[in-house]
Amino acid sequence: MxxxxxxxxxxxxxxxxxxxxxxxxxxxxxxxxxxxxxxxxxxxxxxxxxxxxxxxxxxxxxxxxxxxxxxxxxxxxxxxxxxxxxxxxxxxxxxxxxxxxxxxxxxxxxxxxxxxxxxxxxxxDVKNLTLGQINWNRSVSKIFSIDDTISLSLNIFNPRGDSVVLLFTVKNPSGSEFIKEEEFIGKSRFFTYNIDIPASRFSEGEYFADLMIKGYPSGKKSKKSIDFKVQKPFFESRRFIERAREMAYIAKKSFIDSLIKADPDERKKLWERFWNEKDPTPGTEKNEFLEEYYRRVDFANQHFRSPFSPGWRTDRGRVYIKLGPPDSIERHPFDIDSKAYEVWYYYTLGYRLIFVDEYNLGDYTLVNPPREDL
The missing domain is CATH 2.60.40.10 (Immunoglobulins)
Incomplete structure (x- = not known):
């Protein structure tokens, strides 16, 4: 086989x-x-x-x-x-x-x-003016560096042969408008229209683009929305600060503070020196320790977030990052005579860890830590 x-x-x-x-x-x-x-x-x-x-x-x-x-x-x-x-x-x-x-x-x-x-x-069958699929031209991702050009293409179905006008608006999550443009874009039965925007027009953050086309003389309309994110280069970005704080379980607070306060060049040097010292296969392209650590962090953020903390800072997230995935999990979300709780088993370590949702808010607390530093 x-x-x-x-x-x-x-x-x-x-x-x-x-x-x-x-x-x-x-x-x-x-x-x-x-x-x-x-x-x-x-x-x-x-x-x-x-x-x-x-x-x-x-x-x-x-x-x-x-x-x-x-x-x-x-x-x-x-x-x-x-x-x-x-x-x-x-x-x-x-x-x-x-x-x-x-x-x-x-x-x-x-x-x-x-x-x-x-x-x-x-x-x-396309009978009326329709805004079809919106495609990213230069990336399959919706995350752009501030030095990139945000480039997308619109597929316009126009069976009546109308004159088509595009209204294009970009807003941030709070509703503030960054771009609002209206222009004639074509009248063929089917055509693709490209939009190119320098990402430098935006500050770092998330954005939403509303696109509406209108045909004349039919008056038909069609609209869609997309979202995207603009980031600065890693060592200048908010993402770097998040990643630095997420090192709390393997780095001293004083080091993390110095990492965040450093300028981008110094951040890069400190970051690389720290992770190189932990690389199990120095001299190769990959740093397996770094990749596994942030794989666990990302998993924790996705699965263990509470109303009060990102996933990596919760008790379940901390244990998952430090010990890795448990060998087995018992989940008890609806027991009549008790609060919701989970039991995690690490057989090789001899750990049976109990997490209880004390206030029914999805915030599970470790009630029987087997050692002080856990």
Whole structure:
């Protein structure tokens, strides 16, 4: 039996239309170099992979397309870089309507590692002016550095051939407007309109964009909203301060305070020195200790947040970060004769930890810590 190792990569499915309003499935993907296998050949390192896109209607295959991508780099260090990426796209057009499923696959031909993702979508007749899918042009993420350009494309379905006007508004969570623009954008039956905004127009934070199109003379309207986030470079950002504070279980408070107060260059030096000292495999691209620590932090923030604290600062979050996932969990959320509680078992450590939700607010307290520092 062949063992298939899964790749991780970013993928963006886009459901478009051609000039005749027939559907086109377009996939934009990005894969990190360190996820691919490179073969040394004639003083270069060669990567070779195949991508495919297949569309199904139920169990029936409508059709598909595939292609092979081959490229080379000069240095071995580049082949294991988590920063370097290869980006490509593949698309398939067809002439049916109904419910469909598109499957995108990437096969690393040097290792047979494999990645697959699918998207379900409907294709219907378009009778009125419609704002279709909104796509990020330069990223599959909605997080942008303050030095980036926020670039998105709008798919406009305009079967009546109206003159189309776009009203574009960007607000922050409190409702303050940063951008409000209105302009004529076209009158074809189907067209794509691109919007490019320097991220430097925004301060660091979350934003919401409202987009509405209106057709003349029909008066038909269609609107959608999207959200995005703008961040400063890591060592200048709020995210860095959050990450520094989350080091509380492995670093002294005095060090964390000095890290936060330092300028960006000094922050970088202190950060790298701290994590390099804990790296179990120095000299390699990855720092497994750092990655595992923040994996636990992120899990805690996602699953153990309380009304009073982020997940990493709760008792369950602290235990999870320090000890890792328990071997077993007993959950008792609705026992008649007791408050909600959980029992976590760490068999190899001999720990049976009880967390009680004292006030029925989702804030679980550890009532039997086995040692002082836990």
């Amino acid at each position: 062949m063992l298939l190792l899964l790749l991780t990569l970013d993928v963006n499915f886009q459901i478009l239309r051609d000039d005749s309003l027939n559907p086109v499935v377009r996939v934009v993907y990005t894969v990190n170099y360190n996820e691919l296998t490179f073969i040394s050949m004639d003083s270069a390192y060669i990567s070779k992979y195949r991508v495919s896109l297949v569309v199904f209607n139920g169990k029936r295959q409508v059709g598909g397309v595939s292609k092979v991508r081959k490229f080379s780099v000069d240095k071995y260090e580049t082949t294991i870089s988590a920063e370097k990426t290869d980006t490509g796209e593949i698309q398939f057009a067809f002439k049916e309507k109904g419910k469909f499923r598109a499957i995108f696959e990437l096969w690393d031909l040097n290792s047979l590692r494999h990645w697959s993702k699918e998207k379900k979508f409907d294709v219907k």
